[in-house]
Amino acid sequence: MSPELVFQQALNGLSFGALLFILASGLSLVFGMMDVVNLAHGAFYMLGAYVALSVVQFTGSFWLALLVAPLALALLGLVLEPLLLRRLRGRHLDQVLLTIGVSLVIVDVIGQVWGREVRSLSAPAGLDGSVALVGGVYPVYRLFVIGFGAALAAAMAVVYRRTKIGMLIRAGVEDAQMLGALGVDTNRLFAATFATGAALAGLAGVIAAPVFGVQPGMDTDPGLLYSLVVVVVGGLGTLSGAVAGSVLVGPADTFGKVLFQDVALAVIFAIVALVLLLKPTGLLGRIRIAR
Amino acid sequence: MLVAAAAAALITFPYWSAPWASRFATTVVRDALILAIFALSLDLLVGRAGMPSLGHAAFFGAGAYAAGIASQRLATDQLPVTLGAAALVAALLALVIGVLVVRSEGIFFLMLTLALAQIVFAIAFQWTAVTGGSNGLAGIGRPMLGGLDFSAPDSIYVLVAITFVLVALAIWGLTQAPYGRALIGVRENERRMRALGYDTARLRLSAFVLAGTIAGIAGALSAYSTRFVSAQDAGLGSSVRAFVTVLVGGAGTLGGPMVGSALVSLIERIVPSLLPTELRISNAILGLVFIGFVLFARQGMVGLGRFAWLRLRRR
Numbered sequence: 001m002s003p004e005l006v007f008q009q010a011l012n013g014l015s016f017g018a019l020l021f022i023l024a025s026g027l028s029l030v031f032g033m034m035d036v037v038n039l040a041h042g043a044f045y046m047l048g049a050y051v052a053l054s055v056v057q058f059t060g061s062f063w064l065a066l067l068v069a070p071l072a073l074a075l076l077g078l079v080l081e082p083l084l085l086r087r088l089r090g091r092h093l094d095q096v097l098l099t100i101g102v103s104l105v106i107v108d109v110i111g112q113v114w115g116r117e118v119r120s121l122s123a124p125a126g127l128d129g130s131v132a133l134v135g136g137v138y139p140v141y142r143l144f145v146i147g148f149g150a151a152l153a154a155a156m157a158v159v160y161r162r163t164k165i166g167m168l169i170r171a172g173v174e175d176a177q178m179l180g181a182l183g184v185d186t187n188r189l190f191a192a193t194f195a196t197g198a199a200l201a202g203l204a205g206v207i208a209a210p211v212f213g214v215q216p217g218m219d220t221d222p223g224l225l226y227s228l229v230v231v232v233v234g235g236l237g238t239l240s241g242a243v244a245g246s247v248l249v250g251p252a253d254t255f256g257k258v259l260f261q262d263v264a265l266a267v268i269f270a271i272v273a274l275v276l277l278l279k280p281t282g283l284l285g286r287i288r289i290a291r
Numbered sequence: 292m293l294v295a296a297a298a299a300a301l302i303t304f305p306y307w308s309a310p311w312a313s314r315f316a317t318t319v320v321r322d323a324l325i326l327a328i329f330a331l332s333l334d335l336l337v338g339r340a341g342m343p344s345l346g347h348a349a350f351f352g353a354g355a356y357a358a359g360i361a362s363q364r365l366a367t368d369q370l371p372v373t374l375g376a377a378a379l380v381a382a383l384l385a386l387v388i389g390v391l392v393v394r395s396e397g398i399f400f401l402m403l404t405l406a407l408a409q410i411v412f413a414i415a416f417q418w419t420a421v422t423g424g425s426n427g428l429a430g431i432g433r434p435m436l437g438g439l440d441f442s443a444p445d446s447i448y449v450l451v452a453i454t455f456v457l458v459a460l461a462i463w464g465l466t467q468a469p470y471g472r473a474l475i476g477v478r479e480n481e482r483r484m485r486a487l488g489y490d491t492a493r494l495r496l497s498a499f500v501l502a503g504t505i506a507g508i509a510g511a512l513s514a515y516s517t518r519f520v521s522a523q524d525a526g527l528g529s530s531v532r533a534f535v536t537v538l539v540g541g542a543g544t545l546g547g548p549m550v551g552s553a554l555v556s557l558i559e560r561i562v563p564s565l566l567p568t569e570l571r572i573s574n575a576i577l578g579l580v581f582i583g584f585v586l587f588a589r590q591g592m593v594g595l596g597r598f599a600w601l602r603l604r605r606r
Contacts, residue, residue: 037398087586093343093397097538097585100531104578112572220527221413228406262418269410276391276403289399
């Protein structure tokens with residue numbers, strides 16, 4: 001590979017990693033707080049992309065879509081948490097099973113409403129061009145994705161460390177039950193957490209749409225599959241884990257596809273296997289997912 | 292006696308149903324039986340050993356691909372070869388994934404089986420030279436046992452039904468044997484089983500490989516039946532379908548996966564014919580039914596049946 005190609009693929013990998021961070025941070029947050037792996041997270045991501053498609057179709061504004069889709073998903077999360085998950089509070093595995101059902105319903109509804117063809121969404125004006133970079137041209141939108149992911153991570157870190165909400169999140173991840181005993185309304189806290197996770201998935205869907213496509217199957221690949229891989233590799237329930245996982249998995253996947261084409265995912269398989277065998281908490285996590 | 296009669300009736304279904312049922316009925320029952328074998332193997336993990344796998348389709352797919360590829364590359368139609376290849380490849384894959392996942396439990400086990408199996412699926416999907424990629428694998432050889440040809444619709448049905456009966460008997464025997472009891476012990480209280488001297492990690496791994504092997508056989512039967520392997524057979528959708536089948540029927544019971552597969556087949560094959568053709572929502576219906584069972588009847592249909600039976604007897 002020429003140095004120019006390496007540089008370009010590194011940027012591709014980073015932009016994929018930035019998208020993975022937006023996607024996986026929501027999954028990780030919900031798990032950290034509620035001990036539930038939301039298997040509908042990929043379906044939420046897909047729904048975000050399709051809602052964006054319609055918003056752009058009707059208003060022509062990508063930026064409005066970037067606002068509306070996460071809000072719509074947050075609303076869905078606010079409805080689903082009390083409607084389904086709350087009924088099985090404490091039965092974590094059964095709560096996870098509920099999200100499988102939710103995912104089946106959402107994906108079919110999307111197919112029914114928006115059709116089952118591959119769709120596309122173009123990057124907003126101003127970000128749809130290319131810039132010259134290190135002996136080649138590079139799409140501006142991908143740089144925007146990297147910047148957006150980094151800014152979101154920074155913003156989340158500030159909220160996490162410096163605000164009252166962040167304090168609640170840290171306490172909830174530590175011990176949500178104790179937080180309830182101390183007088184925090186855990187019903188509201190969990191509903192808000194689930195809604196935030198859904199909103200982040202929806203946000204990832206909008207951000208992804210112009211580069212990673214809008215099509216059937218996106219709920220699993222990249223949606224659910226890659227967000228699970230990121231949290232397993234990086235570590236569950238911590239912000240730094242989500243960052244580490246996405247920064248590693250994004251480029252690894254991209255270079256794997258360049259170097260090994262057909263069997264690229266073997267690289268991801270190997271990374272997951274190595275992490276499981278050597279560091280069962282993930283790189284920066286605290287929860288052991290294997291003995 | 293009753294079981295033998297039921298098994299005989301099931302195996303000969305296409306012959307005695309011919310006067311009043313269509314060929315479509317035989318196809319539906321055949322596919323339901325393949326799903327039942329698949330679900331029975333998954334229940335060995337989910338229901339007996341307490342290992343909720345969401346990646347079981349990887350082994351179903353591995354068996355289907357192995358049977359197809361073996362028949363093409365080795366240019367043979369012989370069942371012992373192609374079915375043997377299916378079982379072997381599925382078992383090896385289950386061993387590789389199993390080593391990585393058996394040290395995890397509950398939600399983590401579920402996450403890891405999903406992720407690793409889905410990666411295997413994605414490799415199969417992209418490795419066009421070997422698996423045919425998104426086009427699937429067509430032109431699977433006819434299943435032959437010596438001079439016996441099982442390729443006609445009625446005879447392939449008989450092959451599937453016989454396998455189903457054998458698998459159900461084997462699993463029933465297994466659950467009665469000390470091995471099956473030990474698996475339930477692992478599910479109920481793994482620490483106590485370890486204290487009693489059982490190597491629980493090995494027990495869990497052996498269950499994972501055994502279940503994977505049976506799923507591979509189900510996959511091969513599916514390949515013979517449709518003479519085609521679709522990449523989707525190995526994907527998350529197929530894993531979820533098997534999981535829903537087990538839970539809706541009733542996990543940890545022999546009858547559960549069977550009645551579950553009947554209900555799922557009903558939803559997938561019969562309900563769409565009652566709805567307008569532009570409404571393709573069988574997965575959504577499946578999802579809603581599943582949510583209903585998880586919320587209100589976690590023991591599945593078998594559990595509901597037992598409950599109703601107890602209520603009736605008490606009167």
